Amino acid sequence: MKIPLAYNLRNLAVRKTTTMMTALGIALSVAILAASLGLVNGLRTVFTGTAHPLQLLVLRKGANSELGSTVPTDAFAILRAKSGVARDGAGESLASQELVNVANLPSVDNPKGMNVTVRGLSATGIEMRSVRMVAGRWFQTGQREVVVGRAVAKRYPAARIGNRIRFGKGDWEIVGVMDGGQSALNSEIWGNFDQISADYNRQDSSSSVLLRATDPAALDAAKHSIEDDRGLNASAITEKDYYESQTSSGAPLEFLGFFVAIIMAIGSGFATMNTMYAAVTRRAKEIGTLRTLGFSEGSILLSFLTESVLLSALAGILGCLLALPLNLVTTGIGSMTSFSEIAFRFRVGVTALLSGFAFAIVLGALGGVLPARAAARKEILSALREA
């Protein structure tokens, strides 16, 4: 670049107010874009964090969620006996039959009540998940006791240890809080399988069966074996795929975010054009002087285009900084699969930030190209004559 960069940088600095205002407009578009990407990324993290790579979820054939599925108890006996199913230290099959339903609790965001997944499972089921107790204790068989996930305890004021919540046929006492790390399980309420089944009059069937395979090959074999077995009338999906499909819950918000970001970008683009046109007008005499000194039209164009891109780059950084604090925000979104709320944390990562920055640069280039061309095309003499 023939014309020194200092020329552009200092001109941006001299018109501080204008530069800041234009930059802020672009920054907001970038922030919204990064936030939308962070939302989707956060959801994906929670869902992929939930799944165990070797676990298989068995549902009724045709069902695409645990909530809409029924698996008879006799099927469980067949499933847990399948070859390829891993065993725990005591020699027990790592197979868990589970009952899934929904409870409605008033939350901080939704005083009218929000759906929370209730899961009835056995000790084996607990063993098959990587959760640990952070407060209180696990529920006892035969008791109307439940344990809530960490996110539930945080977002639902009623869900404290010692409190009672109502679902199914009556009240249940909360005796513990569990932590599943980065996983959707933090948004669930767990109780004893038999106890919960009874409450929903489902003594001879469960919603789903969770199996762990010994290795990836066995996982694949088990999946096919289950699906090919006509008598079972079941379908098997890897836990990984099951949770992955739920990331689409964020789609409406993601779409809204992108929509807003793009529209704001268009508005900011016009504003950038305005700012740059004003700069070109104000510095007409300088342009004429530079041309007189021998700088070509091309170098003038490049210089002003660079200035626009520098401005938007600054805005891009600002926008990324605005979006970063979202990483501290936990919120919830409803999954249509589980019909209940999943808590997750925004995850504005490197991809989101880089995308936002690139977006800003492109915007700066697009907004600056016409004014830069106008600058380059100015006739030397008329430019020198402008006040």
Add this chain to the structure above:
Amino acid sequence: MMDVVIQTKKLSKEYVRDENRVTALKNVDFQVPRGDFLALMGPSGSGKSTLLHLIAAMDRPSSGEVLVLGQDLRSLSGRELARWRNAHTGFIFQSFNLIPVLTALENVMLPLKLTDLSTKQQSEHATTALQLVGLEDRLQHFPRQLSGGQEQRVAIARAIVTDPDFILADEPTGNLDAASANDVLMLLAALNQEHGKTVVMVTHDPHAAHFARTIRYLEKGALLSEGEVQQDWVAAAIALPFHSRLVGGSEVPAR
């Protein structure tokens, strides 16, 4: 034969302004020899600035030729003209035209950006130029921190930093007080006499013209023949304390 630096043949320039066809220059034929200090004088609208701009390749003629250092400027493309300007000319404006956001040194370095010199070399050349005009202690100052006279001297430094073949000045003292104007004019005269630079200066100020070797007059787009002088100008010249030298001779007033 004297080495001719600038030569024009039947040079004409017309333009259209607000539906009126204006003739700025009409068939101008003249020559500027190497080492001359020429003052172009005339009332406003006489075309003197237009002639200067055509010589400086800042504008294209409507008809006629401009030959500078043997090069027919009409045959050069826009890009080539720009490069040519950078290499061969140094332009001084009436309102200095320094870049406000650049320091004095950076302003003088600007023309060198288009050369192959390294940044260090550019800086050295620019410093030398500024020393020549007596502003070595103002290198890091911004234009707003300089007086009008100092600004114009920076502009002169900028004009000579590429060691151009000739310097073109458009009313260089128009925005200056008498003392600063004097400094600037003496600088130009020194550049011409001690360093052999060819200078073409447009001015309406007879006092400024006094520093030149040759004076030519323009009137309504036509160049008056040598020796021919517009009547009003003689009267004005005589009225001044310093009487202007019309042809030849050189006498730089002592500083």
Add this chain to the structure above:
Amino acid sequence: MNLDLQLVLKNSLRNRRRSMLTIASMAVSICLIGVLLALSRALFYGGDTTPGQAKRLIVHHKIALTQDLPVAYERTIQKIPGVHAVTRLRWFGGTYRDARDPKNRFAQFAIEPKTLFEVHPEFQISETEKQAFILQKTASVASRPLAEKLGWKLGERITLVGGMSPATLELTLVGIFDAPTDNSSVLYFNWDYLRDSLPTGDAIRDMVQQFYVEAEYKNAIAGIGQQIDDAFADSPYPTRSEPEQAFMLSFVSFLGNLKLFLAAICGAVTFTMLLISTNTLSMSVRERTREVGILKTLGFSSGEILSMVAGEATLIAFAGGLLGCVLAGGLCGGIASAMRSAPGFVSVVRGLGFSLLVAALTLAIALLVGLMSSVVPALHAARTSIVDTLQYNG
């Protein structure tokens, strides 16, 4: 005053490109705000409702949609004064052919044929088809979009393999209905048939998921809803009755804290707009500082200059706001018709209308921004001394 208006207009047209760009950028921002406001209205206050929808109530289990109600409740509900019709409903998540093909996934509901059309007066169907549906137990009716999508003709045999309910249903298509404001793909069949297909001991045989109630008068639905809930409040299956609109809206809470999200965006956009327009106006005023000085020497007071600057800003803001409203109206209409075939709760966006209220509010915001953005530049212009302005050199 006349002269002032002329001056204001002239000044705005002076730098046409700048004014156009400012108007364009404001229009875009205003359009966004307009759409977001309309969206808020649709999502949180209920958008435009169809006449049929306005008189409909949905009765479901108080705690969760997934819990059932006894079918016997129907008789009690029917007896409540003001109730025009009641139909029972159970969602049947059956598999049609290969469920992996998204075309084969559609909503299936077990309802009572006779009362279905009474509860949904906006469904248009020929009388013969309706009668066939009522008389034949294994009959079914489909919405036109569904029938067209799968190429169904009357007499088509449809087999649904149950998911949640362990039953396989063999249905015959006897009718295709049109719902003018609803493009969703849905199949209705006889609840009695489902009941009979379930094993005798199955607990859900005599249970339904929801009741749809059509009231006689729109204003009566709140009262009717209350009466229904009171009737079953102390039973083992308490109910919650809400207007269909509200029911759809409750799904919106699924989208998380959308209200906060939308409010934050609106705030951010308005703020940005304010910045941009202030900036542009400052640029204009700065460029014309010399004229301001001349105006002052001519005798214009600070107040008059202030109002001229403010006038210019407001004019541009108004132009931008008007254009933005037009764009927003078009965009809302476009989104609403695009969303007509959307499933689930997103369908509530069908009610996205750019009502007069929203338009007025949007325009008000535009004018407010215009006024506020002129404050700083106007004060600056009014305060600069004449001498300063005349000496202003760039």
